[in-house]
Amino acid sequence: MAVGYKPCATEWQVHSFVLFLSVIPVVIGEISYSIPEEMKRGSVIGSLANDLGLDIKKLAARGARIDFQGSRRYCDINLDTGDFIVQERIDREELCGSTSSCVLHFEFVLENPLELHNVAINIEDINDNAPSFPKDVIKLEISESAITGSRFPLDRAHDPDIGINSVQNYIIASNEHFILNVYTSSERGKYGEIVLQHALDREKQQEHSLLLTAIDGGDPKRSGTVLISVIVMDVNDNVPVFSEALYKVNLNENAPPDFLVVRVSATDEDEGANGEVTFAFSHISDKARKLFNIDHRTGEIKVAGLIDFEEAAFYEIEVQAKDGAGMAAHCKVLVEITDINDNAPVITMKSLFNPIPENSPPGTEVAIINVQDQDSGENSRVFCFISENVPFKLRSSIRNYYSLETKTALDREEVSEFNITITATDKGFPSLSSSTTIQFTISDINDNSPIFNQSSYSAYVMENNTPGSSICSVQARDPDWKQNGTVSYSLLSSDVHGIPLSSCISINPDSGVIHAVRSFDYEQFRHFQFHVLAKDSGSPPLSSNVTVNIFITDQNDNSPQILYPGQSESSFMTEVMPTSVQKGYLVSKVVAVDADSGQNAWLSYQMLKATDPGLFTIGLHSGEIRALRDISEVDAIQQRLMILVKDNGQPSFSATCTVNLLVSDNMSKDVSKFKDLSKQKGTTTNLSPYLVISLAAVSFLFLVFIIIILAVRFWRKGKSRLLFDGPNAIPRSYFPPNYAEVQGSGTLRQSYNYDVCLTAGSSTSDFKFVRPYCEQTLPLDHNTKILANFSDENTDRRTEAACQQKPANTDWRFSQGQRPGPSGSQRPEEAGPWPNPPTEAEQLQALMAAANEVSAATATLDAGTMGLSTRYSPQFTLQHVPDYRQNVYIPGSTSTLTGSNSQAEGKNPQPSSGNKKKSGKKEKK
Numbered sequence: 001m002a003v004g005y006k007p008c009a010t011e012w013q014v015h016s017f018v019l020f021l022s023v024i025p026v027v028i029g030e031i032s033y034s035i036p037e038e039m040k041r042g043s044v045i046g047s048l049a050n051d052l053g054l055d056i057k058k059l060a061a062r063g064a065r066i067d068f069q070g071s072r073r074y075c076d077i078n079l080d081t082g083d084f085i086v087q088e089r090i091d092r093e094e095l096c097g098s099t100s101s102c103v104l105h106f107e108f109v110l111e112n113p114l115e116l117h118n119v120a121i122n123i124e125d126i127n128d129n130a131p132s133f134p135k136d137v138i139k140l141e142i143s144e145s146a147i148t149g150s151r152f153p154l155d156r157a158h159d160p161d162i163g164i165n166s167v168q169n170y171i172i173a174s175n176e177h178f179i180l181n182v183y184t185s186s187e188r189g190k191y192g193e194i195v196l197q198h199a200l201d202r203e204k205q206q207e208h209s210l211l212l213t214a215i216d217g218g219d220p221k222r223s224g225t226v227l228i229s230v231i232v233m234d235v236n237d238n239v240p241v242f243s244e245a246l247y248k249v250n251l252n253e254n255a256p257p258d259f260l261v262v263r264v265s266a267t268d269e270d271e272g273a274n275g276e277v278t279f280a281f282s283h284i285s286d287k288a289r290k291l292f293n294i295d296h297r298t299g300e301i302k303v304a305g306l307i308d309f310e311e312a313a314f315y316e317i318e319v320q321a322k323d324g325a326g327m328a329a330h331c332k333v334l335v336e337i338t339d340i341n342d343n344a345p346v347i348t349m350k351s352l353f354n355p356i357p358e359n360s361p362p363g364t365e366v367a368i369i370n371v372q373d374q375d376s377g378e379n380s381r382v383f384c385f386i387s388e389n390v391p392f393k394l395r396s397s398i399r400n401y402y403s404l405e406t407k408t409a410l411d412r413e414e415v416s417e418f419n420i421t422i423t424a425t426d427k428g429f430p431s432l433s434s435s436t437t438i439q440f441t442i443s444d445i446n447d448n449s450p451i452f453n454q455s456s457y458s459a460y461v462m463e464n465n466t467p468g469s470s471i472c473s474v475q476a477r478d479p480d481w482k483q484n485g486t487v488s489y490s491l492l493s494s495d496v497h498g499i500p501l502s503s504c505i506s507i508n509p510d511s512g513v514i515h516a517v518r519s520f521d522y523e524q525f526r527h528f529q530f531h532v533l534a535k536d537s538g539s540p541p542l543s544s545n546v547t548v549n550i551f552i553t554d555q556n557d558n559s560p561q562i563l564y565p566g567q568s569e570s571s572f573m574t575e576v577m578p579t580s581v582q583k584g585y586l587v588s589k590v591v592a593v594d595a596d597s598g599q600n601a602w603l604s605y606q607m608l609k610a611t612d613p614g615l616f617t618i619g620l621h622s623g624e625i626r627a628l629r630d631i632s633e634v635d636a637i638q639q640r641l642m643i644l645v646k647d648n649g650q651p652s653f654s655a656t657c658t659v660n661l662l663v664s665d666n667m668s669k670d671v672s673k674f675k676d677l678s679k680q681k682g683t684t685t686n687l688s689p690y691l692v693i694s695l696a697a698v699s700f701l702f703l704v705f706i707i708i709i710l711a712v713r714f715w716r717k718g719k720s721r722l723l724f725d726g727p728n729a730i731p732r733s734y735f736p737p738n739y740a741e742v743q744g745s746g747t748l749r750q751s752y753n754y755d756v757c758l759t760a761g762s763s764t765s766d767f768k769f770v771r772p773y774c775e776q777t778l779p780l781d782h783n784t785k786i787l788a789n790f791s792d793e794n795t796d797r798r799t800e801a802a803c804q805q806k807p808a809n810t811d812w813r814f815s816q817g818q819r820p821g822p823s824g825s826q827r828p829e830e831a832g833p834w835p836n837p838p839t840e841a842e843q844l845q846a847l848m849a850a851a852n853e854v855s856a857a858t859a860t861l862d863a864g865t866m867g868l869s870t871r872y873s874p875q876f877t878l879q880h881v882p883d884y885r886q887n888v889y890i891p892g893s894t895s896t897l898t899g900s901n902s903q904a905e906g907k908n909p910q911p912s913s914g915n916k917k918k919s920g921k922k923e924k925k
Contacts, residue, residue: 032120037092049082063111093160127165127218131157133226141326156191157214166829168217203231236325253309266321273324282320341379367404379428413479444481446538459467463522474536484538556649564591590623600649609642
């Protein structure tokens with residue numbers, strides 16, 4: 001076998017080479033091999049890898065393959081060795097017939113980068129066919145009058161081989177009448193004629209049998225024989241003559257059956273049977289015999305089968321014309337098949353890359369396509385295209401190869417699949433087209449963060465909720481696919497009023513449902529905020545967060561608490577009112593609060609029980625106890641009222657308290673009654689004798705301490721400062737009996753008068769004493785209530801800096817929406833306006849008012865705080881007192897203190913000028 005490399009030299013090939021070289025690196029040329037036909041399958045033709053200088057290890061990776069335009073695949077490449085091998089049996093006679101040159105053309109294709117090499121295989125003939133005659137017997141009818149030297153043509157033997165392997169000689173068996181002459185012509189090739197050497201005598205021998213042998217020139221030689229039967233007849237000296245020696249016909253492919261191809265004609269000048277000519281095919285290939293037939297009488301050759309240009313472009317047929325005497329003549333019919341556009345382009349997918357990552361850059365090659373059209377000429381010229389509304393483009397690579405590439409960036413979240421229809425159309429008339437659809441799937445990458453449905457979430461939870469109950473749910477979506485779009489939820493670590501967030505709420509990581517871990521208390525905190533993190537499962541994961549606000553709504557879960565009067569079992573509290581009480585007189589006030597808010601904290605007061613039901617009334621919302629009529633002498637001096645305090649919640653909660661009233665103008669005259677009342681209350685106590693002794697001792701020490709302080713003060717002043725004796729004293733008639741003035745210091749805007757007593761009998765003592773009051777401490781003991789500041793100007797200046805009013809504690813204030821009043825909801829219209837809540841200064845006055853009761857003798861009264869509960873003991877400072885600004889009462893007065901705006905803001909209001917006087921000289925009786 002021979003191998004050679006022949007470069008293309010035509011002008012078209014040169015231009016094509018330049019064009020293809022500008023598109024992609026390609027080696028254009030033709031490498032040729034020569035092999036004999038009928039090689040065994042797997043035989044090596046040559047080493048393509050070595051001949052082209054290719055790396056054998058990269059052949060498989062580059063998708064090396066052999067493409068052949070035809071239905072059968074005769075050769076292939078071994079990717080392991082790079083050898084060009086025989087894939088199927090190659091029969092030169094079947095492929096090329098009698099043509100002298102038989103070349104198979106292949107395309108050797110490499111991808112990534114794309115390369116194309118033309119491979120030509122010259123199929124060399126071997127002597128694999130023996131000569132054969134068209135018939136087994138050649139019948140000749142020779143007239144006996146035939147002269148010596150007459151020649152009689154014989155049917156030539158046919159050998160499909162070519163060259164030396166075809167028929168090279170004829171041999172006739174030895175006989176006495178005939179010899180054989182062998183001739184060579186360009187049209188018929190080798191053929192033989194028998195020559196009459198001795199005249200025939202019909203009477204001696206009517207028939208002669210001769211054996212003709214055809215021999216080819218192959219090695220070893222092959223031969224074929226035929227029997228020549230010579231029948232001696234009467235004289236027939238004319239041979240049929242064709243009108244043309246060669247008939248050339250053009251026939252369109254796909255011609256219908258019985259279509260007339262050509263009519264051959266021959267004449268014989270003889271008469272009778274010797275002049276009757278019949279036609280027949282003398283030599284025709286097996287393929288052509290199936291496609292054509294001839295009329296023996298008329299010589300018409302018609303179509304008998306399907307004519308296909310793609311199978312054969314021409315057919316060669318020998319026709320014999322024989323007269324009645326057996327004389328024959330021959331002609332050749334050459335049928336050329338004309339191509340019509342009857343084959344649509346065939347689209348073959350050579351490479352396909354699927355799925356396509358969505359982050360593929362523009363210009364990414366996703367498929368390699370080959371388009372072939374079996375037609376010829378313009379009918380085989382093909383162009384391909386795809387629709388314009390897809391992010392792909394089709395680029396022509398080399399000859400009939402196209403690359404499908406991405407045109408723009410891909411986004412799986414917008415379009416996850418593409419159906420690309422590739423259409424190939426030829427340039428024939430009419431043009432034919434074909435199409436194929438490729439489905440591409442876009443693979444996902446994690447390029448999207450979870451997105452919450454809302455910018456923030458808010459939820460309202462009723463306090464005292466059940467732990468584990470769901471509060472709300474957050475939802476985030478991720479347009480990515482599978483794990484890239486799987487969202488899980490978690491809480492960002494934080495604190496809720498000093499409590500870890502995880503001890504308050506939890507979240508379902510899959511559904512985003514938020515659950516309460518604990519029961520919330522509106523009175524503890526009313527709102528908290530946290531962040532929820534939504535994270536996908538991609539790599540790397542992407543996340544986003546959202547703010548969630550939880551609002552705790554109030555529930556009526558607190559009963560009203562009564563601050564005044566105190567209801568401790570160890571204390572005794574009694575209000576004293578003069579006998580000159582008139583209708584509308586403010587006797588006392590019930591001070592109560594509710595830890596709830598809104599309407600749950602709206603309190604109403606009712607009188608459940610009274611010693612004299614028609615004597616007193618209580619304000620529905622103020623808790624003020626006033627006289628319904630004037631006090632008369634027939635009324636009992638001891639009055640007992642039972643008050644019900646109820647909130648406005650659903651269901652409603654309530655509390656009760658008892659108010660003891662004593663009608664008296666002179667405390668000393670009614671001491672015995674007061675003691676009896678104290679003893680009556682004291683029967684319910686559980687104090688031990690030791691506690692009574694201890695309290696008595698403490699009270700005695702306290703009295704000694706007060707006496708020493710007063711002695712030191714009097715000694716410094718050098719004069720006695722008795723009540724109502726100073727030059728700036730307020731006229732005695734201004735004060736009620738047994739009452740002293742309280743300056744308008746701090747947040748008090750007016751001066752108020754209170755009775756100050758140390759013991760039950762101190763009202764008849766020579767003097768009453770007071771000491772400065774400071775907010776930082778509340779120096780009250782169990783037996784004495786210091787309710788006012790009776791100091792002089794020097795004392796006022798010394799204590800002014802120490803007794804500045806502290807700002808209101810905003811933690812105890814009600815917001816405008818929570819405080820009772822006209823802005824509240826669900827308030828009965830007939831109930832009248834709600835009182836304004838008191839300021840902290842008014843709380844102090846409430847405490848001072850609570851201390852305004854007649855004190856019994858230390859030894860005879862119960863130990864305790866003289867009516868004040870433990871909550872208001874001397875050790876209990878104002879920083880522990882809630883913002884109970886709603887109920888401020890000044891005993892012995894017909895008015896109730898109200899808070900100003902400055903007081904509500906915790907500022908120190910300026911005291912009035914009338915309150916800066918020296919107050920409280922104690923007058924001796």
